[in-house]
Amino acid sequence: MLPVFIDTCVLLKPYLCDTLLTISESGVYRPLWSRDVLAELDRNLRKRGASEQQVAHRLDQMQRHFPDAEVTGYQHLVESMDNDPRTDMFSRQPCGAAPNCWSPRT
Numbered sequence: 715m716l717p718v719f720i721d722t723c724v725l726l727k728p729y730l731c732d733t734l735l736t737i738s739e740s741g742v743y744r745p746l747w748s749r750d751v752l753a754e755l756d757r758n759l760r761k762r763g764a765s766e767q768q769v770a771h772r773l774d775q776m777q778r779h780f781p782d783a784e785v786t787g788y789q790h791l792v793e794s795m796d797n798d799p800r801t802d803m804f805s806r807q808p809c810g811a812a813p814n815c816w817s818p819r820t
Contacts, residue, residue, distance in 0.1 A: 715744045719785065722754040725776075726762075735780070748785050752776075 718738075725747065737761055738745045759769045776783070817820045 715741060717746050718743045719746045720751070721747075722751050722758060724757055725751070725755050735776070739779070745780055745783050746785050747783055748788065752784075 721736065724734065735745060737743070756769050756773065759772070760766070764772075
């Protein structure tokens with residue numbers, strides 16, 4: 715199954731998130747995200763007015779239905795990226811985590 719790293723901008727919109735995760739359940743691809751992406755999703759959902767309980771439920775459901783989706787071991791790549799100085803750390807995280815999507819899971 716093709717691994718696909720999904721960033722916060724995709725997970726933020728409920729209809730897009732639901733559509734893509736439903737498609738992945740059929741085996742078309744394997745969704746991946748990082749703990750940092752989920753933290754950013756949490757912050758942005760709250761900024762848009764979601765309650766603590768709503769955010770917790772959504773993140774719990776994502777992690778429950780896709781328990782192997784979290785990519786780890788990429789932080790050293792993010793720190794070493796030589797991006798434009800105007801680019802913040804959150805913009806670099808998908809780039810740092812994406813190479814680890816191809817690593818064998820242990």
